[in-house]
Amino acid sequence: MTAREVARRVLERVERGGAWATPTLDGELARAGLDERDRRLASEIVYGVLRHRTRIDRAIAAHADLKRTPPRVMCVLRVAAYQLLFLDRVPSYAVVDDAVAAAREASGAKLGGFTNAVLRKLSTAREPALPASGRERLEIEYSMPAWILDEMSAAVEAETPADPDSPVPALRLQELAAAFSLQPPLVARANRTRTTRDALIESLRVTGVTGKPLALAPMAIELEDLGDPARSPTFNAGLWTVQDTGAQLVGHLAAPRPGQRILDACAGVGGKATHLAELTDNSARIDAADQSETKLDLLEQTARRLGLTNIHAHVCDLLDPTAQIGDAYDLIILDAPCTGLGVLRRHPDAKWRLKPTDITRLAKLQSQLLDSVVRRLAPGGSLVYSVCTFTRAEGPEQIRSLVARSGLTLAAEHRTWPPEADGFYVARLERPR
Numbered sequence: 001m002t003a004r005e006v007a008r009r010v011l012e013r014v015e016r017g018g019a020w021a022t023p024t025l026d027g028e029l030a031r032a033g034l035d036e037r038d039r040r041l042a043s044e045i046v047y048g049v050l051r052h053r054t055r056i057d058r059a060i061a062a063h064a065d066l067k068r069t070p071p072r073v074m075c076v077l078r079v080a081a082y083q084l085l086f087l088d089r090v091p092s093y094a095v096v097d098d099a100v101a102a103a104r105e106a107s108g109a110k111l112g113g114f115t116n117a118v119l120r121k122l123s124t125a126r127e128p129a130l131p132a133s134g135r136e137r138l139e140i141e142y143s144m145p146a147w148i149l150d151e152m153s154a155a156v157e158a159e160t161p162a163d164p165d166s167p168v169p170a171l172r173l174q175e176l177a178a179a180f181s182l183q184p185p186l187v188a189r190a191n192r193t194r195t196t197r198d199a200l201i202e203s204l205r206v207t208g209v210t211g212k213p214l215a216l217a218p219m220a221i222e223l224e225d226l227g228d229p230a231r232s233p234t235f236n237a238g239l240w241t242v243q244d245t246g247a248q249l250v251g252h253l254a255a256p257r258p259g260q261r262i263l264d265a266c267a268g269v270g271g272k273a274t275h276l277a278e279l280t281d282n283s284a285r286i287d288a289a290d291q292s293e294t295k296l297d298l299l300e301q302t303a304r305r306l307g308l309t310n311i312h313a314h315v316c317d318l319l320d321p322t323a324q325i326g327d328a329y330d331l332i333i334l335d336a337p338c339t340g341l342g343v344l345r346r347h348p349d350a351k352w353r354l355k356p357t358d359i360t361r362l363a364k365l366q367s368q369l370l371d372s373v374v375r376r377l378a379p380g381g382s383l384v385y386s387v388c389t390f391t392r393a394e395g396p397e398q399i400r401s402l403v404a405r406s407g408l409t410l411a412a413e414h415r416t417w418p419p420e421a422d423g424f425y426v427a428r429l430e431r432p433r
Contacts, residue, residue, distance in 0.1 A: 270299030340422025
C-alpha cells in the first residue's frame with residue numbers, strides 16, 4: 001500500500017463514515033507498514049486536505065460539477081488536488097497518473113477519464129483567483145467556516161480596545177485564521193523528575209533530533225525531524241512526553257504543591273495529571289477521574305513510562321453525586337469537554353464535523369461539571385478550568401456565570417493562540433477559607 005492509498009482510505013472513512021482523522025490515520029499506518037518518508041507523506045496529505053478543503057473543492061469545481069461527482073472519486077480528486085496546489089515534491093504527471101488509476105479501480109474507466117481531464121486542467125490552470133480581501137477571502141483562503149470565524153472574531157474583539165476605527169481586530173483575525181491553517185509543531189514536555197530541558201535537548205541532538213526551547217513554558221521543547229515518538233529512545237526512557245505549550249500552561253497556572261490532595265476531574269489520557277505529578281516531584285496525592293477506562297489505561301501506561309507513582313485512576317461519572325472519589329480537594333483541575341476549536345490545526349476535521357449548536361450543548365455540560373466539582377473543593381482550595389477552544393460561551397462567559405453562583409473568586413485567567421501555542425482558555429478560581 002502506498003502513502004496516497006493510505007490517505008484516500010483515511011479521508012474516505014472520515015468523509016463517509018464519520019471517523020476521526022487522527023486515530024483512523026494511526027490505525028491505517030500501523031497496518032500499511034510504510035517507511036518513515038511515506039508515513040510522513042500520508043499524514044501530510046490527510047491533514048492537508050482537511051485543512052484546505054474549501055480551497056481545494058473550489059479549485060476542483062472550476063473544472064467539474066461537485067454535486068455529480070461520486071464520493072469516492074471526489075476523495076481521489078481532493079488527494080491529487082492538494083498535491084498539485086500545495087506540494088512540490090512530486091511531479092504533476094505522477095500525481096495525475098496515480099489518481100487516474102485509483103479512480104478507475106474505484107469507479108471504472110469512464111470516471112478514470114473524467115479524473116484525468118479534471119486534474120490535467122487543474123495542473124495547468126491552478127486555482128481561481130482568491131477574493132481581494134474581506135471575510136469571504138478568509139473563508140476561502142484558510143478554509144474556515146463562517147460561523148467559526150465569527151466566534152474567533154468575537155474573541156479577538158474582546159481582547160482589543162473598543163475602537164470601531166481600529167484595524168487591529170481585522171488584522172488579528174487574519175493572522176489567527178492563517179495560523180490555524182498551518183501544520184502545528186510537535187511539542188514535548190521534558191520530565192523534570194528525570195532530566196532538565198537543556199540536557200534533554202542535548203540527548204535529542206545526539207539521536208539526530210533538533211529540539212528548540214519554547215519561551216511560554218519552562219519545560220516545553222519544539223521537536224524537528226523526530227518521526228514517530230514511540231520509536232524515540234529518549235521517549236521510551238521517560239525523559240519526555242508530548243504536550244502542547246498551551247496545555248502545559250494549565251499545570252503552571254494551577255501551581256500544585258507537594259502534599260496536596262489534587263483531583264484531575266476529566267483526566268483523559270493523562271497529559272495534565274502527569275504534569276501535575278512532575279511539578280510536585282511525585283509527592284502529591286493525585287486522583288485522575290474519567291468515564292473512559294481505555295483512556296485511564298493509557299494514562300497509567302504513560303505514568304509508568306515517566307516514573308510517576310502518585311496518580312490514582314478512577315473510572316467514574318463526575319455528574320453522579322455518588323462517584324467514588326474524594327472530597328475536600330486542595331486543587332481541582334477541570335479540563336472540560338469542549339468544541340476543540342483551539343486545536344483545529346491538529347484536528348482540522350473538526351471544522352467539517354462541528355456545528356454552532358455544539359457550543360450551547362457543550363457549555364451546558366461544562367456548567368454541570370463545574371457545579372459538580374465545586375462541591376468537592378476544600379475551603380481555601382483552587383479550581384483551574386481549561387478548555388481548548390476560543391468561544392466566549394465556553395470560556396469567559398462560563399467562568400463569569402460560575403463566579404456569580406458559586407462564591408468563588410477569579411484569581412487569574414489566560415488565553416493562548418497559535419502559532420505560539422494551541423488555542424486555550426484557562427482560569428484559576430479560589431474558594432474563601
